[in-house]
Amino acid sequence: MASRGGARRAPRHSASGHTHGHGHAHGHGHGVGLDSPPVPTWARFGLIGVIVLATLGALLGTVLLWPDGDATPRGGLDGIVASAPGVTYPHATVTDVGRDALAAEVDEGTDRGSTVRVQVPPEVAASGLTVGDRVELVRVPAQAGGETSWSYNNTDRDAVLLWLVVLFAVVVLVVARLRGLMAMVGLAVAGVVIWRFTLPALLDGENGLAVAVVTATLIMVVVLYTTHGFSLRTSAALVGTLLGVAATAGIALFWAGQARLTGVSDESGGLLVSAAGDLDFRGLLACAFVVAGLGVLNDVTITQASAVWELRAASSQMSRRQLWRGAMRIGRDHIASTIYTIAFAYAGSSLVVLMLLSLYDRPLLDLVSSEQLAEEVVRTLTSSIGLVLAVPLTTAVAVGLVGGPRRDRLE
Incomplete structure (x- = not known):
């Protein structure tokens, strides 16, 4: 009887094992395992609604903030x-x-x-x-x-820059193929948005923070979907990115004011004052902080969303708390390395300024308070704070969308 019972159970075990294997493969294709419950309809439509509203708001903001050519103080710098x-x-x-x-x-x-x-x-x-x-x-x-x-x-x-662009495009296409091509398309669109809308709107005296939020929303919607495709995973990353942008914008504006930054810290700023001195340079500074952090912010949010989806695909029985903890462990590692990336990037771009300041025979803390160095410090720290906050925000959105645990139905 024992052998007969075992013989009867063996095919059943084999069949269930086949089902589990199929579910795991399905999870890799769609980001959620077969044993994981589907995302509730209300959650799908809620996410889509948030993204649609954000996109429509950005388009409306573009119309309202679009510069009036007749009122623009852009005669160029020819007069100077x-x-x-x-x-x-x-x-x-x-x-x-x-x-x-x-x-x-x-x-x-x-x-x-x-x-x-x-x-x-x-x-x-x-x-x-x-x-x-x-x-x-x-x-x-x-x-x-x-x-x-x-x-x-x-x-x-x-000619040199053209050859460098060609080399960049070839390397990206050879290594990343279609995904790299779509990333370059997104990058081109971002360049058009900044050149045709952001800069003219700022020069026309529009609110720098509003221009920053509209610019970031337009760019992120295009870049994320063209590069990573239309999916719940990408949508979760997009919502997390927009939340991070909002946090960065508010923090940047507040601390730029607290630090009494003028927004005019070098020769270029001085020329801009001569050409259009009635601009809100503190608003321009906040806009610069937001735009400067977009790339790193996007990198972190898409990684967090992918981490949640892959963890759910690997274990459909993991509770939401366990899913959150596992994704946050990945996020903390990413945060640590990304903060270094931001700091080193700003240090590299300001290396000449740092060298010049190091020649002064003054205490380091006194030098940090100078306009040029304080601007970089505030830029680095505000971008980093927005980046850190985006990790739990994106993780929460992704955990809410990816579906809860499902117990194994096998008897």
Whole structure:
């Protein structure tokens, strides 16, 4: 009887094992195991409703904040940089390079074919500039019987940058394939949003925080769905990202005010004040903080959402509390490494400023209070706080959507 009972149970065990294996494969395809209960309809529609409302709000904000071309204080910097009428910026090909000057043949304009000699800063001559390179010159036409004057403006790097873009695209396509292609599409859309909407709106004097939230929402909706596809997992990451953006925006605005930051910490800020001094530079600073943290914030939220989905796929019997704890363990590791990433990125971008400040014979704490360094400190810390808060927020959204535990039905 025992052997007969065992013989009867064996096929049943084998069948159940097959069912479990199929459920696990299904989980990898959809992010939720077969033994895991489906996501409630109300949760699906609730998530979709939040994303639709956020997207519609961003589109409405784009319309309301869209700059009025007639009222924009954008006449360019021509009035500052070019003081004389008729100033042009022709390109020329370098024919000789000295320690503090170079000779170049003009490639365009009325002086095409003529050779001019201009003074250049020592660092330009030492940058590796050689015969055959192209430069951009400043041509000031003759005034009151004088002579036409020439000066060096910039080195033409268009070809080098184009080759670098091509190399970047090829490497991304070879390694990441379709996913990499869609990521580049999202990146291109983000560039268009910033160039065509964000910058003109800020220059038109619109509220910097509002522009930041609208910009971040538009970019994240496009980038996440084009790169990672339409799914509950991506939607959970998107909601977590938007919550992180809101937290970062509020924190950045508050602490920029508490630190009494002006938003004008370098030569570029000074030029902007000269061109459009009536702008809200503290709002611009808050907008910069939000946009600067978007990439890292997106990385953290998509990782958290994926962690929750994979944990549920691996164990459909894990309770929501266990699921939360497991995902947060992954999130804490990611937080630690990402904070280092933010700090090092800002340190690298401000290396020249840090070197200059280190030359002053003053205590470190005094230097930290300087406008330039304090701005970077506030930027790093506010972005990091928003990033840290996004981890539990995204985890909570994902745990709520992925479905609760289901006991094994096997007898």
